[in-house]
Amino acid sequence: MADKRNKKLRKPRSSRALSRPQAFAATAALLMICASFSLPFMWMFSTSVKPKDQLLESDPTWIPRQWEAPVGEDGAWVAVEYEGKQITSELYLTRKEGESVSQLLPFSRLTEQHTFRQKIEASEDQPYAPIRRKLGDKELGDWQVVPVDGAHLRKSVAPQWQNYPDVINDENMIFPLFARNTLLIAVLGVTGTLVSSSLVAYGFAKIDFRGSKLLFAVMLATMMIPFPVIMVPMFAIFRWMGEHHLGQWLGTFKPLWVPMWFGSAFNIFLLRQFFRTLPNELSEAARIDGCSELGIFLRIALPLSRPALAVVALFTFMFIWNDFLGPLVYLQDQQQYTLVLGLQTFQSQHEGSPYNLVMAASVLIFSPIIVLFFITQKTFIEGIATTGMKG
């Protein structure tokens, strides 16, 4: 098949226009599919701004809400119902700005009462004040705030934007540090991949030398090698090197980025497909002018290949950003964690309890990718479309 560079996803084109019922059916199907594909995102975002209390509600709701108690002249009355289990939480009233007014109802030792009522003193002059539960180590989802004697508790819409700064400043999820680590690996890795893969791809695409077909086939075959085959002995090698003072690699970023300076099969393949579409006339002319092969590569091939290089940079960045097994195996100190590894540790330390913070962190980790996607949408999609093309 002929090479197709700049594969574009054109306007829809099939054999003929659909009939109206067909078009209607297709649109309806797509709308439903798109709704179900977006549902997880909406849940992720909505959960990321939910108050802690709401996470425990067994009847899932989409809108971040919280209980509010009416504040009268003599304070607010609330009651709590629970079902005979030990409660390790505390209930307290907060001001609108989020500051706690008075911490009350510390009923950590109550196990038998079914209803517990208490007056909450609120000095703030506001008709309603949000009620929060301060959750202890063990969370219990089966107790709830109930109205007392005609008091109208209400639920108000209350997105907790504070969850985002909270997770960024959490001492277990050292967001700025993990982001810095990930970016450092990404910069080194992406640069290395660009330099090495483009050189190698040019060699395979534009220089006709003995054995090049065989070596290219070998290179493609390496894509099938499962990572564990490499990971176990590499770990042993790095450990051996450390023991024999040949360089400390384990517990550093080196295993994650140094190999990227030696080209990666997938990217070499991608770039080679692109280089092959460049006309030979240009390089011939340059050669006659006395330009060296390296000069042709640097001055002609590379500048013409910016879109393909962008695709490679993008894919490599995403690979590093998402990589989990590599950092899991080679990094040892929490100070070196990448975002993805940090998120996993954060989640497992808490056994998944602060969903809202885990979701906020997930949104944050996803956000650079989605921004990159929208900035580079065209390049991005064309790049993927090219991967499916046979050489």
Place this chain on the structure above:
Amino acid sequence: MTKRDWWNFIKGMAFISPWLIGFVLFMALPIALSFYYSLTDYPLFQPPVFIGTDNYERLFTGDALFWKTLWNTVYYTLLSLPATMLISLGLALLLNARIANQSIYRTIIFIPSIVPIMASAMLWLVLMNPDTGVFNGLLNLVGLDGIGWLTDKRWAMPSLAFMSLWGVGYTVVIYLAGLQDVPTSLYEAAEIDGAGVWSRMWNVTLPFISPVIFFNLIMAIIGTLQVFLQPFVMTKGGPDDSTRVYTMYLYQTAFEFQEFGYASAMAWVQLLIILVLTGIAFWSSKRWVHYQGE
């Protein structure tokens, strides 16, 4: 070789030398070592001791967990791979239809595939929470009882496969590109011959995009058989080992039990399985993959 051939050979080798060096250092050497380790007893903190094929014998005859995790991986592949292949092709066909707002639909279907897997694992943990998750909430809404998506051993693996469908966008885009290369003239000719929708699909579209199907199939086989992160993070292999997949057992053997020799043997078995399966795919491709210009 002529002088020019020699010169080209040297130039070519110089250009590909980064990959050649990397191939030796980060591929060939570890692969060879891995094979050697697989024939040894190698508790990480002591030197490897040669024990012949004992590791392989232990794998095949004495390790129930090996078979269990191998089956789990196969089961996941059987659930996820055909569904992914079919659904992504179906979606691509839909997205290639001539209707309004396709670029919006395409974007929405594509985006989940670029969510970092860790983030989507976290998200689906929340979605599938038996008590507070939205899936059971929706089931309750239509009057059904919720299920233990990841906590019931009958459902845990199907749930992980179900989750993989969310990420089909990448494959869909590759299919879509293939579909758009089908020349309109072919459809017109088929139509003149009186071919209906299914006949056009079967005789024009599918043969034409068969190389793309083949590419996606190979990538899916390689990727699916190495599934690791989702079960490792979401179910930790449970409940009752029902989602402990092969790569996870391998990882634990190496880095938790520190049996590097045994883990290497497992890695080689995995390599051979992938080679055999892709080999079968390549062999069968002669019958059903049609390259243009042949």
